Amino acid sequence: MSRGIWFGISIAIFFAAWEAVCRIFAVPPFILPPPSTVVVALWDLRESLLGVHLWATLKEVLLGLSVSIVFGVLLAFAMSMSKLIERLVYPYIVISQTIPIIALSPVFILWFGYDLSGKIAVTILFTFFPIVVNTYDGLRSTDQEMLQLIKTMGANRWQIFTKLQLPSCLPHFFSGLKVAATYSVAGATIGEWLGASEGLGYFGRRASGNFQAPALFASVLLLSVLGMLLFWLVGRIERQLSPHTKNKHQSSK
């Protein structure tokens, strides 16, 4: 709770400083609009921003992220169960991390089209790897002594997987998912920049083309709020699924 209050204070100071800089130095609004102007723009454009564009982006983000979760987790499982798959696939996962994803995005749009599927593909491109890598590392980092102990109890492979590997991998999966959740917004936005007829990225690009900086900032503001909400939501789900971490915080207070 106190963390939330501090976050509020920090945000308030930030916006106040921004507003002050714009007014004191009389920065032209098309270069940097003060937050008050951005809020006004957000209010004026609320119908199209919230009704059309936010919804379109949200759809891409959620669909892309879902596909990444399903296939990322499955691939991580496959790699942890089969040495062969791990040997064949893991190098590419590491290499893929070194490729600037933004540079690949236009090709993805070309392959998957300028409609929804193209944006989802770019979102997957951004979110797939953090999920695979973290989930796999989590599965691999199982406590070896615990593994021996559960084996002495006569556990079979399935029991070892469900009772030990899966739960001990959960925190790793969620840290990957938190990264992926924020990346997913970036992914969808870039997908829209490259060609779209709706979405916050498309809206922002059009606004910047028309020198409507307040409208651009309004869309950016919504995108960052969307990212934060997703991040928060993932944290909520994590705490729900691993109550022991919640208790630890309580007892340490």
Next chain:
Amino acid sequence: MRDQLAFSQVRFSYSHTPILEDFDLRVKKGEFVSMIGPSGIGKSTLFQLIAGLLQPDQGEIRLGEARMDERLGQVGYMPQRDLLMPWRTIVENAALPLEIKGMSKKEAQQRVRQELPRYGLQDWADAYPAQLSGGMRQRVSFLRALLSGTDLMLLDEPFSALDGITRLDMQEWLMDKWQETGSTMLMITHDIDEAILLADRVIVLLGKPIRTPVELNVTIPRPRSVTSRNQPAFLALREEIWGLLRAEQTKLQLLGREAR
């Protein structure tokens, strides 16, 4: 009396380093046996052999009636670190071996809840391990090992991570539990006093590879308590074990010098 555990002529090497050679060991049903030896001698390997995580290169290991190659799931193992799963509550942790044996979650937890009062843990049933003290966690670990449903318990330096006072408490507690459950216990320890206090028999592991364990009977009458450590018989035994271990240490050092 029947042997609960019998090693006969067991030979085992770990990546070309011989650990056991023609090793014999007998533990009778209901007996409490301590094993002590210099560190790095391969006691953990011995435990892994007993638990079935490793198989002997030669010789045989009998558990109860029959020769058993599939010992996994037959021996209750209490490790040095408690190894409780942080995401499971106390009840869920203790119920793990029952679940693995195929009992339903509900039934397994019910069974554990019945046991908890005897371990002084009834108020902590739904707490997580991080909320418990080290001594309490080891009691959960003991209960979990016991619920593996076996007549042989392996205790691997179970109290070495605890502070001195808790350790004395837990030693007396373990003696009670042993008498109460009547199960066969085999404990590894580095602590000579602990080895003597708890056991009917102390096995001193010597040599590299371990070949001829020295067995010493502990004749101190039961029930014992921490104060039994002042009895002359206890002191004599402590001297004897200490002498054996020190001689071994010197021998190993000499061997090391020769090798250089």
